[in-house]
Amino acid sequence: MSQPTQLAALAGQAGTRFILALFVDLNGKPCAKLVPVEAVDELAAEGVGFAGYAVGAMGQEPKDPDLVAIPDPASFTPIPFVKEGLALVHCDPHVNGKPWPFAPRNILKVLIARAGDAGFEPWVGAEVEYFLVKHAADGALVPADDADTAPQPCYDARSVTRMYDHLASVSTAINQLGWGNYANDHEDGSGQFEQNFKYAEALTTCDRVVTLRYLLNVMAAERDMIATFMPKPFADKTGSGLHLHLSLTSGGVAAFPAPSTEDDRRLDLSATACSFIAGILEHACAIQAVIGPTVNSYKRTGAVATTSGASWAPRFPTYGGNDRTHYIRVPDNNRIELRGGDGSANPYLAVAVALAAGLDGIKRCADPGDVGSGPTREGLPATLLHAIERLETDDVVTGALDAAIEPDSGIPSVAAYFADLKRAEFWDWHSAVSPWEHTHYLTAF
DSSP, rough: OOOHHHHHHHHHHHTOOOOEEEOOOOOOOOOEEEHHHHHHHHHHHHHHEOOHHSSSOOOOOTTSSHHHHEOGGGEEEEEETTTTTTTEEEEEEEEEEOOOOTTTHHHHHHHHHHHTOOOOOOEEEEEEEEEEEEEOTTEEESSSSTTTOOOOOOOHHHHHHTTTTHHHHHHHHHHTTSSSSEEEEEOSSTEEEEEEOOOOEEHHHHHHHHHHHHHHHHHTTTOOOOOEESSSTTSSSSSOBEEEEEEEEEEEEEESSSOOOOOBBBBOOOOHHHHHHHHHHHHHHHHHHHHOTTTHHHHHHTOOOOOOOOOOOOOOOOEESOOSSSEEEEEEEEEEEEEEOBBBBBBBHHHHHHHHHHHHHHHHOOOSSSTTSOOOOOOSSSHHHHHHHHHHHHHHHHHHHHOOOTTOOOOOOOOHHHHHHHHHHHHHHHHHHHHHHHHHHHOOO
């Protein structure tokens, strides 16, 4: 079945009236046009055009030609629980007929292909943590649930019950989509929640993270709440992570468990898994610029403690068993959990750089060091600026961001563009005068 016929058939089966043709920029901003089903054939065959500079962080200037979003029918997602007759399809931006290398989904697709060239198929599970908040009468940001004030609210049954309508509607939506929601819980901060779904192929999971963020935003707004993925919206509360569970298969066989013939094994992991871990740990400081891409991110990883007693965020690139204090947790011998990422991370870029680093470790047969430690004793970057400096000197991570650039295309480095973007973000924040400065300096001298 051709792509136009396939997309039209899917829309017809779902009773779709309008399709959101959606993609994200480098910052993870969801961008879309609303396409009537009467134009589905044109959408599938020709895509839909966007002024790239107006989109945001997509490597374009006002003079550049259109970004043309080409839909991927495999990602077609009916969302009638948002609006009757509405569906969503993830798209791959193109310019002049070629995949645009600044598009995060295009970057990840290249890294998945590279993993395939190395003999592996990557699988990903994602934990999407978020806060439900509102503005109080005085304008202050507070948890949406006025009664959610306990110092240790994690897993509190009463808090979950008070948010039953929201959590149940999101859970029902996830299950209607076939993602397999298996738990919904109150996390460690007041107003913080997590709703889990089953793992899948890397691209599928990243599409689902983007879709879920969109759904959480619009469904929370219907109840006059704000769903935020900001890493650290409250200074005294736990931050929100985007924890990634990563695994590889090879020819359909799991590559991470140690075979029974392998004597020297750590945590019952194969040599492949150990080298994959080592690669991520060795490149962790550069990876942080991508999986912790905001100024606010470093208030999460830099936190010592919160009102609950723990930050649940790693400070050093180490690995361990079923131990949530490490950068990489190994809950079992089938997967690893990368815990350094936060809610502001672009899922496509986060998985792309983790894959690149892990594959580099496998290529070099890298050693992760002893369990409970890692190949390096340095701490994670203290600020976004420090992380960007590490990114710029790491050929593996910058190479991952530049992965979709064709040789001799004349297209500039995505990694350099991303670094400049984030450096400017840091200095914009640094230049702002905060209430903290008024409190400490206004009458101090």
